[in-house]
Amino acid sequence: MTTTPRQVVVTGLGATTPLGGDVASTWEGLLAGRSGARRLTEDWIEQLPVQIGAPLAVELPLGRVEARTLDRSQQMALVAAREAWADAGSPDVDQERLAACVASGIGGVITLLTQHDVLREKGARRVSPHVVPMLMPNGPASTVGLEFKAKAGVHAPVSACASGSEAIALGLDIIRAGRADVVIAGGTEAAIAALPIAGFAQMQALSRRNDTPETASRPFDKARDGFVLGEGAAILVLEAAEHAAARGARIHGTLAGAGISSDAYHIAAPDPTGAGAARAVRAALRSASLAPTDIIHINAHATSTPSGDVAEAVALRSALGNHIDEVAVTSTKSMTGHLLGAAGAVEAIASLLALRERIVPATRNLDALDDEIALDVVSIDNRKIGTGAALSNSFGFGGHDVCLAFTV
Amino acid sequence: MSQDILAGLAVILEEVAGVDPADVTPEKTFIDDLDVDSLSMVEVVVAAEEKFSVKIPDDDVKSLKTVGDAVSYIQRAGVAA
Numbered sequence: 373m374t375t376t377p378r379q380v381v382v383t384g385l386g387a388t389t390p391l392g393g394d395v396a397s398t399w400e401g402l403l404a405g406r407s408g409a410r411r412l413t414e415d416w417i418e419q420l421p422v423q424i425g426a427p428l429a430v431e432l433p434l435g436r437v438e439a440r441t442l443d444r445s446q447q448m449a450l451v452a453a454r455e456a457w458a459d460a461g462s463p464d465v466d467q468e469r470l471a472a473c474v475a476s477g478i479g480g481v482i483t484l485l486t487q488h489d490v491l492r493e494k495g496a497r498r499v500s501p502h503v504v505p506m507l508m509p510n511g512p513a514s515t516v517g518l519e520f521k522a523k524a525g526v527h528a529p530v531s532a533c534a535s536g537s538e539a540i541a542l543g544l545d546i547i548r549a550g551r552a553d554v555v556i557a558g559g560t561e562a563a564i565a566a567l568p569i570a571g572f573a574q575m576q577a578l579s580r581r582n583d584t585p586e587t588a589s590r591p592f593d594k595a596r597d598g599f600v601l602g603e604g605a606a607i608l609v610l611e612a613a614e615h616a617a618a619r620g621a622r623i624h625g626t627l628a629g630a631g632i633s634s635d636a637y638h639i640a641a642p643d644p645t646g647a648g649a650a651r652a653v654r655a656a657l658r659s660a661s662l663a664p665t666d667i668i669h670i671n672a673h674a675t676s677t678p679s680g681d682v683a684e685a686v687a688l689r690s691a692l693g694n695h696i697d698e699v700a701v702t703s704t705k706s707m708t709g710h711l712l713g714a715a716g717a718v719e720a721i722a723s724l725l726a727l728r729e730r731i732v733p734a735t736r737n738l739d740a741l742d743d744e745i746a747l748d749v750v751s752i753d754n755r756k757i758g759t760g761a762a763l764s765n766s767f768g769f770g771g772h773d774v775c776l777a778f779t780v
Numbered sequence: 781m782s783q784d785i786l787a788g789l790a791v792i793l794e795e796v797a798g799v800d801p802a803d804v805t806p807e808k809t810f811i812d813d814l815d816v817d818s819l820s821m822v823e824v825v826v827a828a829e830e831k832f833s834v835k836i837p838d839d840d841v842k843s844l845k846t847v848g849d850a851v852s853y854i855q856r857a858g859v860a861a
Contacts (some may be wrong), residue, residue: 437798441820501822548848 382450384460384609386452394432402733405453407586424585426602426709443480444562449512449604453614460609471552472517475535477713480507524552532768537716541630560716590737591674591703599675602709606717625780631659636769646687652773653691660777668760674703706736716766806848
């Protein structure tokens, strides 16, 4: 016996990214092909081999006390969640039927590092009493849950750069399982600091195009040399379709399904066969009751690393067969940089808006497609698309693979 | 003297917890009236120690329910020092 799962729709969107302080400006930036990457000017940057990043486009609109008691990742999540909640019409929801799933790949690393400096320089008495709630990886989820009084559960799945997508996938599961009617879901990351940059640089994961930051993130391009570390947050309000219909909510689209798998291959390197990623894509299609031929657009994980982009291309062909030749693929990381645990949430919004507005933002800096990438990557100009379904991929260090499926 | 301490506490409370200085009067309780949570209370205490050059041991903090309690404590501790 099979039963049709509860349908889950998206009724609110919010974001603060390297392209803009909200969803509208971020989407406008993607369509305009703007780069959020720039040369960093912090005083610690000179000691590092990588001196570029993609910081937030605008300052966070928060009060002084919020700024003092919340890690930057919590602040960004709160700002994005407030926008998403307002966008959803600030619904009057039964708090015991409201959950929050807000993920971060690294957590409050800036707090950890700056408070460690306080400890060493000024002593234990001067360490902030807020330090533990600020650095714990569930801090952003808890902050968002407190803001909207979510009492059906607050979750923070941690899976490195797949965290934001996994949080959205968990939100889908929670609503399908009947544990909540509304879930505030997404990701946040604030890791532009010396130690994370030094660490990613030691992994040879970051682009070293210090003199031309706008061209540094170049997914699928022959000359790509690593990702650009970005920061930001994106939040979606997920809602059971019948709940949204009952309150007459405006619906952006449907979160049709999600697939999760793991590589079991290496702690950081992608499986070159793309087997794990392909399993996540197939699982998302099954979860969404979609056929490969329903897919018209894919927002790829494609971070601009030499090995990752190729493995994803292999995985997509493996999962969708030759239909992949008909799919408009893009990597919006060419503009936003890589927002780690927030990336999947930003790209979920980009995929949904691409479907709704029927236009795929072009991948920037794609001057010469890598011979090993057999994908129809949208480049140079944005491309109009018809109607169908979209996929958004996210993969993370640790071998995490998550694929989300959207329809409108 | 106590007026100076009261004014100093008001500055700290505004900085740490966003409390309107006009609300900082001796009879107000930190937690219920001024909405200063237990974590922010630690920040207030550490800032007060620094500002008034006194020591406020953690065990004594529990007895400081109102702004007036804190003013008298700091006044006494300052004299003792």
